[in-house]
Amino acid sequence: MGIGKVETGITGLDTMLRGGFPEGRMILITGGPGTGKTIFCSQFLHYGATKGGEKTVYISLDETKNHFVEEMLTFGWDFKELEQGRRFTFINASDVRRIPAQAFQPSQVGQLPVSGKELARARLIDNIFKTFEGGRSIDKFIGDIGAQRVVLDSMSGLTFRFPKAWEKRQVILDIMEALNEIGATCLVTSEAISIGEARQVQPEEYLSQGVIHLQTLGTGERAVRILKMRGTEVDSVPRPYKIGETGIEVYPDQNIYQT
Amino acid sequence: MGIGKVETGITGLDTMLRGGFPEGRMILITGGPGTGKTIFCSQFLHYGATKGGEKTVYISLDETKNHFVEEMLTFGWDFKELEQGRRFTFINASDVRRIPAQAFQPSQVGQLPVSGKELARARLIDNIFKTFEGGRSIDKFIGDIGAQRVVLDSMSGLTFRFPKAWEKRQVILDIMEALNEIGATCLVTSEAISIGEARQVQPEEYLSQGVIHLQTLGTGERAVRILKMRGTEVDSVPRPYKIGETGIEVYPDQNIYQT
Amino acid sequence: MGIGKVETGITGLDTMLRGGFPEGRMILITGGPGTGKTIFCSQFLHYGATKGGEKTVYISLDETKNHFVEEMLTFGWDFKELEQGRRFTFINASDVRRIPAQAFQPSQVGQLPVSGKELARARLIDNIFKTFEGGRSIDKFIGDIGAQRVVLDSMSGLTFRFPKAWEKRQVILDIMEALNEIGATCLVTSEAISIGEARQVQPEEYLSQGVIHLQTLGTGERAVRILKMRGTEVDSVPRPYKIGETGIEVYPDQNIYQT
Amino acid sequence: MGIGKVETGITGLDTMLRGGFPEGRMILITGGPGTGKTIFCSQFLHYGATKGGEKTVYISLDETKNHFVEEMLTFGWDFKELEQGRRFTFINASDVRRIPAQAFQPSQVGQLPVSGKELARARLIDNIFKTFEGGRSIDKFIGDIGAQRVVLDSMSGLTFRFPKAWEKRQVILDIMEALNEIGATCLVTSEAISIGEARQVQPEEYLSQGVIHLQTLGTGERAVRILKMRGTEVDSVPRPYKIGETGIEVYPDQNIYQT
Amino acid sequence: MGIGKVETGITGLDTMLRGGFPEGRMILITGGPGTGKTIFCSQFLHYGATKGGEKTVYISLDETKNHFVEEMLTFGWDFKELEQGRRFTFINASDVRRIPAQAFQPSQVGQLPVSGKELARARLIDNIFKTFEGGRSIDKFIGDIGAQRVVLDSMSGLTFRFPKAWEKRQVILDIMEALNEIGATCLVTSEAISIGEARQVQPEEYLSQGVIHLQTLGTGERAVRILKMRGTEVDSVPRPYKIGETGIEVYPDQNIYQT
Amino acid sequence: MGIGKVETGITGLDTMLRGGFPEGRMILITGGPGTGKTIFCSQFLHYGATKGGEKTVYISLDETKNHFVEEMLTFGWDFKELEQGRRFTFINASDVRRIPAQAFQPSQVGQLPVSGKELARARLIDNIFKTFEGGRSIDKFIGDIGAQRVVLDSMSGLTFRFPKAWEKRQVILDIMEALNEIGATCLVTSEAISIGEARQVQPEEYLSQGVIHLQTLGTGERAVRILKMRGTEVDSVPRPYKIGETGIEVYPDQNIYQT
Secondary structure: OOOOEEOOOOEOHHHHOOOOEEOOOEEEEEEOOOOOHHHHHHHHHHHHHHHOOOOEEEEEOOOOHHHHHHHHHOOOOOHHHHHHOOOEEEEEOHHHHHOOHHHHOHHHHOOOOOOHHHHHHOOHHHHHHHHHOOOOOHHHHHHHHOOOEEEEEOOHHHHOOOOOHHHHHHHHHHHHHHHHHHOOEEEEEEEOOEOOOOOEOOHHHHHOOEEEEEEEOOOOOEEEEEEEEOOOOOOOOOEEEEEEOOEEEEOOOOOOOOO | OOOOEEOOOOEOHHHHOOOOEEOOOEEEEEEOOOOOHHHHHHHHHHHHHHHOOOOEEEEEOOOOHHHHHHHHHOOOOOHHHHHHOOOEEEEEOHHHHHOOHHHHOHHHHOOOOOOHHHHHHOOHHHHHHHHHOOOOOHHHHHHHHOOOEEEEEOOHHHHOOOOOHHHHHHHHHHHHHHHHHHOOEEEEEEEOOEOOOOOEOOHHHHHOOEEEEEEEOOOOOEEEEEEEEOOOOOOOOOEEEEEEOOEEEEOOOOOOOOO | OOOOEEOOOOEOHHHHOOOOEEOOOEEEEEEOOOOOHHHHHHHHHHHHHHHOOOOEEEEEOOOOHHHHHHHHHOOOOOHHHHHHOOOEEEEEOHHHHHOOHHHHOHHHHOOOOOOHHHHHHOOHHHHHHHHHOOOOOHHHHHHHHOOOEEEEEOOHHHHOOOOOHHHHHHHHHHHHHHHHHHOOEEEEEEEOOEOOOOOEOOHHHHHOOEEEEEEEOOOOOEEEEEEEEOOOOOOOOOEEEEEEOOEEEEOOOOOOOOO | OOOOEEOOOOEOHHHHOOOOEEOOOEEEEEEOOOOOHHHHHHHHHHHHHHHOOOOEEEEEOOOOHHHHHHHHHOOOOOHHHHHHOOOEEEEEOHHHHHOOHHHHOHHHHOOOOOOHHHHHHOOHHHHHHHHHOOOOOHHHHHHHHOOOEEEEEOOHHHHOOOOOHHHHHHHHHHHHHHHHHHOOEEEEEEEOOEOOOOOEOOHHHHHOOEEEEEEEOOOOOEEEEEEEEOOOOOOOOOEEEEEEOOEEEEOOOOOOOOO | OOOOEEOOOOEOHHHHOOOOEEOOOEEEEEEOOOOOHHHHHHHHHHHHHHHOOOOEEEEEOOOOHHHHHHHHHOOOOOHHHHHHOOOEEEEEOHHHHHOOHHHHOHHHHOOOOOOHHHHHHOOHHHHHHHHHOOOOOHHHHHHHHOOOEEEEEOOHHHHOOOOOHHHHHHHHHHHHHHHHHHOOEEEEEEEOOEOOOOOEOOHHHHHOOEEEEEEEOOOOOEEEEEEEEOOOOOOOOOEEEEEEOOEEEEOOOOOOOOO | OOOOEEOOOOEOHHHHOOOOEEOOOEEEEEEOOOOOHHHHHHHHHHHHHHHOOOOEEEEEOOOOHHHHHHHHHOOOOOHHHHHHOOOEEEEEOHHHHHOOHHHHOHHHHOOOOOOHHHHHHOOHHHHHHHHHOOOOOHHHHHHHHOOOEEEEEOOHHHHOOOOOHHHHHHHHHHHHHHHHHHOOEEEEEEEOOEOOOOOEOOHHHHHOOEEEEEEEOOOOOEEEEEEEEOOOOOOOOOEEEEEEOOEEEEOOOOOOOOO
16 A cells, blocks of 8 residues: 555546555546547646646647647636646647658667667657657656656557557557656546447557546446556446536446446 | 637537537538438538628538539528629539549658648648649638638548558548638538447547537437537537438437437 | 439339439449349339330349349349330440459559549549440440430449459449439449448448448348438338339338337 | 249248249358258259259269268268269369469469450369369360259358459359359359358359358257349248258248247 | 267267267367367267277377376376277377478468379378378378377367468368378367357368367356267257266256247 | 366465366466456465465566555565565566567577477577576576466567467467476466457467456456366356455355346
8 A cells, every 4th residue: 555646636536546546657548539538637637736736747649739728728727827837838749640651660669779778768759759859858858847747648649650559569668668757647548449348458458557448328428437557446337427517527426337 | 618609500409519519620520321411511501601691611522513502402502692692612622532643652741851841731631632723722722712611521532542540540630730720610521431339430530629420220210419529518418310301400308318 | 402303113112212213313222132132223224114215224244134134024024125115225244344454453543644634534434334335435325325214233243353442432433423424313233241230331322322221131021221312301211121023112101110 | 934943852942932943043052060051952953863853963172972972861862873873973173172373373364355255265163173174174064964953062162262352253253154154053052251140241142143041040940041032032031941861841931030 | 871970978969969970070179268178079089998999099289298198187087098008199299380481381282283193192281290200191190000089189279370261271171181081080179269149150160070069158157069960960959068077068958048 | 186276365266266276287367457467466476475485476578566566565465575585586577578570580480490409499488588587598597496386467468579360379389388397387467359248269268278267347347257277177157356455356156147
């Protein structure tokens, strides 16, 4: 029980998590389109920045800053203000999606000599982010500002360039290692490829230290489920949640499936 | 609450949307064959052009102008008249489907140097549309006429030339970026590949700011569902709709699945 | 409601179609083996030729003329007689299935310069049919005889040579464009690849202006469903049909699924 | 009703077929392992040879003559005797399965000039069979002996060498054309690839003039279904059958699915 | 009824088989992991060796001799003793799994001249086994000792090196032909690839003369089903079985599915 | 019954196993994300080290030592202390995941000459581990310390680099052979690729001497099932389990599926 807990800021979820996310770990938020992955992550950041005065970072692959700020205001979360108060940083990494093909060649990623040092340098994510931050890598940048909560939305925006399963897994490992070294509690979103009972498991679910699954059922009802959470006992039963005027609310005492 | 709303013109749908589509965003209309995607979009355009006197544009990949005008007249919508009143423009982009293979080579799309400016120019959609508009790109053209409602029907007519998943995603990003810069509220249709409960999610559903799903059930009944809508609270329950003599009508107080 | 209607000749179906097929459009008849696609199309031709004295054409990819004539006689339809009266033409295009591989090379199909005129000439179907009609293309031939009803049975017999999805879609577009220019009301059959509730949608369903789905259920019962019909309101509920001594009969007042 | 009927010799099946198979056509017998495809075909041959004194031929891809004769004796069918009476010929074509790869090259199959004559000569099946019959092709051989009933068991033993879907379809066409020219009523067996309700349709089902589907249900019960039969009205309801001491028996008045 | 029967030694199974396996044929034992395929085969061998004093051979691809002997002792079957009494031979063929890639080249398997003799020599299995038996092929070896019962466990351990479906089928044919020439009654195990109602059929099920399917249901219950058995009437209903202290016991009078 | 048993340390599981795991064998622990595979294995090691004073080894592919120790402390298992008492060794093999592509070339793995000795040396796993242990292979290392319980977590972290099915199987064989030679009772975890009733079987399930399947159901309940266990009779019924404050607890008298 030596692992600290980080309050999520999402009503009812901390009950399911027996206090919150394990501190300093990387948690995957996975789900179909429109399940509220971005809202989930923003609520986590906003809570930390306002209640705890923490430094927070949102790395965006798919949204512009303007759209993000505007949309989160509809929940009453003013990220512009937090940014001015130096408690929030928005990193627009969407250009990564247009990186030319050469950057993804094996010469830079997989065919390096094997000593420990060189392996460290081989991290793709590191290389990519460097390109846009003029010599300073994103993880170094985040370390410099001392961020305690970091969101990467979405990992799929990075991994889609790697169609081969083994390359994708390698990239996911690179992303996770880079984020683990930061020391912050990190949420990473991931797009579900198939939807339904007999779904395919995606490799990032195995490689993450925790997995939260958001789901919209055929009836329009929503269910959150903690698929995995290393280092803490949790409630593994799927519970209903709603996206309302003040964000996501989880009902940890209610059931989706009747018994 | 900072995002304006655009009335859809589809009876009952604005109730589900709490007022209408978020202004200036790109909404995906997805569904199987015969679910009324084209009728949905035309009704949206016709409403804006007649009720609000707005400028509207329909970019067609699969239909001729004659067929389109003739079919919409069956709902009492006279697009010929709107065109003459300069409130409607029909862009026949179906030749894009026959663009020769060279135009799709990586030299033009993915292997450019990485500075911001050049990335902008690399947009495929831009290039393609230029070919047919003699030097003036479609997005520039739409901007010039000050369109407030734009429909692209269908995106699948553009993306089918890119069989590899990562290329397809790149092209979808290009299309969306081009449309976002126009400033108009845009509807883009997309063909569902598989049908049923355990369906595959298509990448455009994640990349769009909103997703409306139209469905014909095994019984012949029809159901509309708002899968996703960034920047506004919505009704996520699937609701019945009908295609009648005056277009699509949604019944926001009725249920498809009995409780 | 400016679109004319063409009576199908299939008892009960015109009720579902609110009068008949939209005139001059291309309708896809899709279904599993033994669902009666060929009977459906022949009944449509026979009705036009006998009741309306129309010119009709049957383009066959899989059947010989002898087999066709013999089989249709079992329903009391004498196509030999119609042929002698110049109201029916049988085009045996089955040799297309044996066209050598070179004819399918990109040099002839996809890599042409992009001006409108050359695009028109690039139509594969045109080229193919020319090969067998000594310089005169099939669509020109059909135009010359002034056909009002045309059947192509089956499109799958043409498209199977193109295993790549994007090529297949290109060919389907070529076929449809060629048929649309004829001006006749055209039925094109298509073989369903998978059967069942969670089926794959085939691209021709999106590209056709109408889709009729014929189905034999597990119990041996048969159901017809209008999946799509541009330009006319229709009954989208699946209805039972039978293949009897005088052809196909649809029961537009009965249900397949009990309510 | 100008098409003659051929009695099947399978008790009860002729009732479903309204008299028998259409004369001179090619019927596909498809089903999973152990559903009795070989017994079905042998019973058809044995009936013709004994009741009608017809000439019959069995082309075997997977079984030796010894095994075949021995197994059919368990049903009381003495094919040795029929062979001695010149009413039965066993052609062991199993060596076709070991034909070297060169024989399957496009130079012999698909890249021939397109005139009608040469197309005819391009038939693969013809070429293959010639190899083993010293200059005389199998179809010519069958024509010479004047066979009225021919079985090819199984087509899958020929087509498995062609993994590409379009090649497989080409080969199936070749097989069917060769058999159609013989003039005999032909049964061809085919191995079902997938089993269950949502099955994949195999191309040979579309290309055959009739399809009989044999199935063993999860309970061990057996069901026969006429999926397709050109040129005759049939009972499309699945009916139970048994494999007993005297072969296959169909119960045309019983149902598999209760109503 | 000229085919002799071989008692299986598995209580209750002979009732389903109407006496036993057809003599001298090759029977496939297929099933998921842990369904008892190896126990089934060992029980068959042990019964023959102890009750009938027959010569038996176990060709192992995945297990060492020590593990095999030790595990079978838990059922009270002493194969060490049988070996000393020259009624049992264990052939460890597991090295076949490590055969270098060259041995699998087409030059040795598929591209040989086509005369009958050379075809015979082309048998891969023959070649492979020769490598390890110093000039004497396994089938010759088995013939020399006059084995009446032979087990090959598992075929999947041989065929996995051939990822292409048509190569795999060729190899299965080679294995079967080699075993058929031995004259012994042979059991060959095969790993099921998919599990459930809508399963894929594997090619070896069609090529074998008999198929026994072992299955563990979701409840932990076990069911045996005779999918196919050439040359004898059988009970095709799935029946329960148990793996107990003395091996496998089948209950031929009980049902899995209630009626 | 000559095979010794090893107590698992997991309450209730030994009842299902009739005493424990068969000694010296390799057992696969497979399941979806968050089913507790790592907890299962750690509990097995901790029990052996504390109750029996055994030497134990944990080979980690995906977790750092710090994370592992910290997480297991939440169950009250102090692996730091065990390490200091020389009863536990943590081997961080995660760098294996970054091995450059050349190491996986056929020249090192599959194209070696075939004599027994060289086959032994060809073992990939051996080679890989050597790279990181400076000349001493991991299996030799484990042998030297006399480990009685060994965990490899997870095999998927090794095999993902081999996308081709036959290569993956070869690697799994190499891993198993290396572990079998150690003489210890080994647990190897494996990530389930698909989840649900109609799942794909993974090759490691066939190649392992035992398979334990851990599953989280849709309701959040958990079920453990012994799919396979060579050399001992077991309870094959799925039984519920919980992950509580002191690790995994199995309820061998309760049912998941009601009867």
